[in-house]
Amino acid sequence: MSNYKELLKQVNTFILDYDGVLTDGTIILLHEGEPLRTANVKDGYALQLANKKGYRVAIISGAKSQSMYNRFSALNITDIFLGIEKKLEIFHDYIRKFDIRPEEVLYMGDDIPDYEIMKEVGVPTCPSDACEEIRSISKYISHNRGGEGCVRDVIEQVLKVQGKWMNDDAYHW
Secondary structure (H helix, E strand, C coil): CCCHHHHHCCCCEEEECCCCCCCCCCCEECCCCCEECCCCHHHHHHHHHHHHCCCEEEEECCCCCHHHHHHHHHCCCCEEECCCCCHHHHHHHHHHHCCCCHHHEEEECCCHHHHHHHHHCCEEEECCCCCHHHHHHCCEECCCCCCCCHHHHHHHHHHHHCCCCCCHHHHCC
8 A cells, every 4th residue: 555645635525425434334214214323423523624624525325315414414515416326427427527636536435336436536545344345445444433433534634634634714613
């Protein structure tokens, strides 16, 4: 594995999977059929901070629920693609729309549906509990599991490398 921190200097976009990255992958089905997921507040803080600092932040997930939209709306994230069967198509449309080069993208995924995108981005990353195929192509494997701060880990590293961590706007939501 090359020095992934050098790659972080180019990152201007974070694209993330949801279940298994922003959650621990556990889903409890409520009586009404709505899935209940837990989210890490430190991941949320890092997401809103990256967004506030001008980074593009997008979610591409096969899952879809109103609670997911609500969570991202509260974090001021607007590039939300849920219920997606073919993530690679959405990825290509997204980077084309915003004129983003693949090497400027940090993508975090945890399972096989993330594989194709991760092969194309500059900084493929994953939580510590990602499947072996995803771990094998990641330039960085977080020490945190999905839903337990792995997103905060990678966003914090990018902001630190780029000198944007702990600036005045970091002290409030």
